[in-house]
Amino acid sequence: MPGPTDPLLAWYASRARRLPWREDPPSDPDLRAYRTLVSEVMLQQTRADTVIEYYTRFLEHFPTVEDLARAPIEEVLKQWAGLGYYGRARHLHAAARAVWARGVFPRTAAELVHLPGLGPYSAGAVASIAFGEAVPAVDGNVRRVVARLTGQDPAPSSGIRQVEAWVRSRIPPDRAGAFNQALMDLGATVCVPRRPRCADCPLARECLARARGIEASVPSSRTRTPRPLEQRVAVIWAKQGAVLVVERPGPGLLAGTWGPPDGPIAAGESPEEEAVRLLAEGFGVRSRAVERLGCVTHAFTHRRWAVDVVRVDARGAPEARGWTRFRFLAPDQARDEVALSRLGRKVLETLEPRRDAPGPSARRRPRPHGGREPGRLT
Ligand code: SF4
Structure with missing residues (x-):
C-alpha cells in the first residue's frame, strides 16, 4: 500500500502554488539558499500573496547575499517599508552579513539555526529546500495538517517534537524540500483552519480526524488573549x-x-x-x-x-x-x-481626499471622534 509520501508529492507536482521564490531555482546552492531565506523571513507573520510583491522588489534591489550584506540598514528598511515587523528586516540583514563574513551559507539546519532571526522552522525550510537536507520545517500550517492526520492535538509542551517526529518518519531523503513545501501548501490551500476541503485532499484516506468526523475541531482552538x-x-x-x-x-x-x-x-x-x-x-x-x-x-x-x-x-x-x-x-x-x-x-x-468626499460646494460637517475626513496640506 503506498505511503502518504507518494500521493502528497503527486498532488504537489500538479497543485503547487506558483510563487516567485520557487520559479527557476538557480543551480548555485548559495543563491538558492539566499532566495529561500529572504522568502521565509518575509513569510513569517505575512501571507504569501502579500509577500510576492515585496519579495520581487527586494530581490531586484539585493540580488545576492553580498548585495544585501553590503547595504546600509537604512536601505534595507526602505525596501522593507510597508511589510511590517521590521525586526525581521534587521535580522535578515544581520544574517546576510554573517553569511558573507563566513564566505558560504551554512549547509545544515543545525548550523542555519544560529543565524540571526532564524528559528527551527526557517532553518529547516532553508536546509531542505536549498540543500535537500531531510529535516522538518514545521510552521502553523504543517502543525495543523499533522494534528488532523494523527487525529489529536499536539501536546502543549512536546507538541512540536511530535509533529517533527511525524515529518521525519515520512520525509523522503531525495525530495525533502518538495515534501516540506507540499505540506505547507496543503495546509495553506486544502487543510485550512475552519473548513478543510477533505474531498480535494491527497491524504484523506489516512486522515484520522476525517475518519472520526472531527477534522474541523482539531487542533482545538486556543482562546486568544485580547491585545491591549x-x-x-x-x-x-x-x-x-x-x-x-x-x-x-x-x-x-x-x-x-x-x-x-x-x-x-x-x-x-x-x-x-x-x-x-x-x-x-x-x-x-x-x-x-x-x-x-x-x-x-x-x-x-x-x-x-x-x-x-x-x-x-x-x-x-x-x-x-x-x-x-x-x-x-x-x-x-x-x-x-x-x-x-x-x-x-x-x-x-488621512491627508488624501476620500473618493466619496463632498465636492467644493458641499458644506463640510464636523465628524465625530474617530471619523475619517479628508485633510489638506498648507
Ligand atoms: S483529510 Fe481533511 S482534515 Fe485530513 S489532512 Fe486532508 S484536508 Fe486535512
Whole structure:
C-alpha cells in the first residue's frame, strides 16, 4: 500500500502554488539558499500573496547575499517599508552579513539555526529546500495538517517534537524540500483552519480526524488573549506642501522606520493637547492644534494602537530631541525616499481626499471622534 509520501508529492507536482521564490531555482546552492531565506523571513507573520510583491522588489534591489550584506540598514528598511515587523528586516540583514563574513551559507539546519532571526522552522525550510537536507520545517500550517492526520492535538509542551517526529518518519531523503513545501501548501490551500476541503485532499484516506468526523475541531482552538489597545496621537505639521516625518529611534516597535511623529496620549489629555506637547517636547516648537484628520488603527503581535491624527500649525525651526532624524517631505517623496512604516503610510493617507468626499460646494460637517475626513496640506 503506498505511503502518504507518494500521493502528497503527486498532488504537489500538479497543485503547487506558483510563487516567485520557487520559479527557476538557480543551480548555485548559495543563491538558492539566499532566495529561500529572504522568502521565509518575509513569510513569517505575512501571507504569501502579500509577500510576492515585496519579495520581487527586494530581490531586484539585493540580488545576492553580498548585495544585501553590503547595504546600509537604512536601505534595507526602505525596501522593507510597508511589510511590517521590521525586526525581521534587521535580522535578515544581520544574517546576510554573517553569511558573507563566513564566505558560504551554512549547509545544515543545525548550523542555519544560529543565524540571526532564524528559528527551527526557517532553518529547516532553508536546509531542505536549498540543500535537500531531510529535516522538518514545521510552521502553523504543517502543525495543523499533522494534528488532523494523527487525529489529536499536539501536546502543549512536546507538541512540536511530535509533529517533527511525524515529518521525519515520512520525509523522503531525495525530495525533502518538495515534501516540506507540499505540506505547507496543503495546509495553506486544502487543510485550512475552519473548513478543510477533505474531498480535494491527497491524504484523506489516512486522515484520522476525517475518519472520526472531527477534522474541523482539531487542533482545538486556543482562546486568544485580547491585545491591549493603546491610544496615541500622530502629528501632521505641514509646511509648503511638505510634512514633518521622523525616524523612530530604537530599540522598540518600528525602530528605524519613518513617519509623522507620534506618541501615547496620557490619561486625561486630549489628542490635541498631546499633539501640541509632543511638538514642544520632541522638537522645541510651539504650536496649536488645527483639526483632527481621523483615526487610524495599527496592530502588532501583542498590542494594537488607535492613533488620532491631528494637524497642527507651528512656527519656527525644529530641533531633534529624542528623535534620531527628521525631514520635511511631501507625502509622495516620503513614500519614495525613506523607510516609511505602514503606520506612517496610514497616517499620511488621512491627508488624501476620500473618493466619496463632498465636492467644493458641499458644506463640510464636523465628524465625530474617530471619523475619517479628508485633510489638506498648507
Ligand atoms: S483529510 Fe481533511 S482534515 Fe485530513 S489532512 Fe486532508 S484536508 Fe486535512
